[in-house]
Structure formats: C-alpha cells, structure tokens
Amino acid sequence: MDTLSEKRFNLSAVKKNIDPDIRVLQSIEALEEFLFNSHIVDDVKEVTSLSSVYRVYKKQGEELLTIYPFKSDFRVKISGYKWDLVPFLSLPINLEFIMDKTVSWTANQLSKVETTQLIQTFRDSLGKTDSLEQLMKYILLVLKAYRMRSSNLSQSEKFIVDKVMASFWKGELNELKDLYNAFLLLEKNSFNQFIKKWEERLHYSVAVEPQSLASSMDINKEKLNNVLHAIQVYLNQLYNKYIHSEKNLWFDLELLQDKEKFNLKVGEIRITLITMQEYIMDIGNLIYEEEESTGTNARIKGDSSYSEEAPQDNFTSLLIDQSQKGDMIGFLDRPPLSKQGISALSLNGKKVALLVNHLAKGTNLKEEYNHLIRIIFDKSQSKGFTVRDRVFISFMGTYDNEEVRRKFEQRHEVKRLFVNSTLNNIFETIMEELKTHNIIKEETCYIQYKEQEKITFNYNVKIYDVT
Secondary structure (H helix, E strand, O other): OOOHHHHOHHHOHHHHHHOOOHHHHHHHHHHHHHHHHOOOOOEEEEEEOOOOEEEEEEEOOEEEEEEEEOOOOEEEEEEOOOOOOHHHHHOOOEEEEEEOOOEEEEEEOHHHOOHHHHHHHHHHHOOOOOOHHHHHHHHHHHHHHHHHHOOOOOOOHHHHHHHHHHHHHHOOHHHHHHHHHHHHHHHHOHHHHHHHHHHHHHOOOOOOOHHHEOHHHOOOHHHHHHHHHHHHHHHHHHHHHHHHHOOHHHHOHHHHOOHHHHHHHHHHHHHHHHHHHHHHHHHHHHHOHHHHHOOOOOOOOOOOOOOOOOOOOHHHHHHHOHHHOOOOOOOOOHHHHHHOOOOOEEEOHHHHHHHHHHHHOOOOOHHHHHHHHHHHHHHOOOOOOEEHHHHHHHHHHHHHOHHHHHHHHHHHOOOHHHHHHHHHHHHHHHHHHHHHOOOEEEEEEEEOOEEEEEEEEOOOOOOEEEO
16 A cells, blocks of 8 residues: 555656646645645545646545646645635635535635745644534635625625715716615625625624636626535535434433433534524525515425425434423434334335435435335344344345346446446445434444444334334
C-alpha cells in the first residue's frame, strides 16, 4: 500500500503531464505539505485524462480537496461544509460555488496569492464542526453570494444608494422616485428577507463582494431554482443523517433510566431539528415563490417525515413532537417484545408496502427493499437480531429463481453477466438507507466466538401485526 510520501505532487503523473511554472509548483507543494503534516488527508487519487488533469485529496474516503494545476496558474475545489469560506473572501481571487455530490467552492487564480498567505488561509478555514448550525451558516453564505452576484434578483443596496446620491446632486427627481421604488422592492425581495432573518437567527453576518465571485454565478431564475432544489435535497439528506447519528439515545441505558437527562438531551436535539426544518422550508419558499403566485402547490416535503398513512418511527416523532416530551423510548429488540407477552409477530403487507414506497422514493428498487426488509424481519424473530452474512446470502438467494432473476434483469436493464455485481451494489445501498432511517442497527460484535455484523430491527417501526 502506497504511503502519502510516495504520492506527492512532485512525483506525480499530473506534475509530469502539466510541467507547471516554478511558482505554481512551489505553491502546490507547500499546500500539499500543509495537508499532509496536518493529517487533514489520508489518501490522494489523480486523474490524467485527455480532457482533464487533477489530484483529489481524501480523508476516510471522503473528498476534501481537488487541485487543478495549469502551466502558469492553479485552482482548488474545496468540498464539504466543514470548510469555512470566509478566510478566502479577502484574497484577490475568483470564487465559484458548485453543487455536485456535495457542496463545494472553487477558488480560481490562486497563483495571484503569496504562498504563505495561501497556507494561512487554508489553516484558518479549518476546524469547523459538522453540526447542522455550521451547515446552515455555510448555505446562508452560498445564498448570499448568489443574491450578490445574480443581476436578475435585484440591484445591490450600495448600488442604489450611489445612484440616489448622483441623481440628487443632478436634481433628477423622476430618477429619485424610481430609485426609491427600487429600494422598496429590494427590502421586500424574498432573498433579502431570507438572508436578514437567518443572519439574525444564526448570529452570522459576512460581507460578500460581487467582484470576488465568478460571473458564472450570475444565473437566471430557472437555473437558480435548480441550484436551490439541489441544496434542499442535500439539506434533507443531512437532516436524516443527523437523526441517524443521534441513534445512541436508543442504546444508552444509563441515559434512558435518567428521565431528566434524557429529556434535556432530547430537547437540545429537538430545537436543532425544528430550526433545520424551518430553514429548509424557507428555502422552499424561495424556490416556489413564482409557482405559489399562480396557485401551484409544489412544496417538497422533507425526507425526514413519512406520509400520514406510512408507519411511524417513534424516535423521529419524539424528537419533533413537543407533546411527547416526557416519553421514554428505547430501540426495542425481539426479547423485550416477547417479555411483554407477544408470542409472535407477522408482517402487515400494506404497512410494508407503505414503508417500501417511502424508502424507494420513486426508484425501481421497490422489489429489492421489500425482499431485504422481510428477510431481516423474519430472521430477527427468534433472537431479536440476525447477522449480515445470513441476510446477504438470503437476499442473493431470492434471485436464484429464474423468473425472479429475469424480472430483475428487465427492471434494471442489466445483462445476466452483471446481475450478481448489481445485486451486491443494491444490497449495500439499501442497507445504508435502512440504517440512515433508523430502521435497523448494525454493530460488530462476537457471536458464537466469531466477529460478525449483528443486525437489529427497530420494532418501533410498526410494520407488523401482533398475533
């Protein structure tokens, strides 16, 4: 396995391909040295295709930084909301927001920046948490940047004030009237209202100058709505991921037995989630401002909630529903249910279908979700848990049937040769989704003297009937 020292830019195919000027080379080497010495990254991948040449710096498989070198310049894509963009705003560079797999900013024209200042900027931008509050601040700055750069949204307040002063001294009274109306529109602009509200709520106000932003960020309303849609989906995903990250509440027996501490913890989480819900809803208002004026109701519902008929996850309800503030709820497994006198549980087909529809989100994975949920539930009945190997074997075995496999090939448009590899990928994807939605818990432990992945079904997700 290669060490980082063997993957340095100076020894790379990218460097050989580009052969950058000495100043560009020194800046990239200094930046890379900082990344390695600070243990910010643990792996480097590079691409040297005909169309693009770049190096990707990762930490635990997550993309953090991408360097694009050129002969006399270089740019860097900074990925993820843990980076703080503010230190970059004072540099004489060009910044552009990119919504791809994650939220990213590209810093262009970095050859203009003195190397010591560049390294200090990256150092200052580190150290942020992965909290939802940091995420909301990050997106607020993104929206403020679009607001400042997009000419179709509104003219800036400073621009209007400057025009007012010029018109005043020229005695252009009609022009002053038009500018006053423009100022009133500026105050009513939904982007301005959003920014003003959340700058106050988050105690976060940062000056963004239009000239520091790429001209590509000056986009029309349709393209801006597409960006906002993508941001809203991204926020919903992280909202659900946050709920999943708090699953330890289910397993902390000491906390569950201390009602005061439990309620205090739940209260803190609830405030965070309710604030995040309001934030996502306000972004939805920006997206659908025009549609709502024409009577079209196209509001996106957050992924964190089921439909009214869908089976409820009591954990999510507890965090959001103020009326359940005092409830003490744990992650139930099969043995406690048995002790309550329940001899057997059988799956309710209608409830399973509702859950599957919710999880599949319009994709063609309904059958696979249905198979996997039923396998995990059935195999958990005797001991309250099962193991990953048994679940995987049973899941793959479902497709040994010729007709089932043929339908799978047609549904996913996959050739017979690639069925197994496709099923492998689908299995991993669905397992992650089940964990994200707190439907199952997976933990590594010793079972029968062997280290295995133990899977527990969350019986608070009531897709079963008591018989």
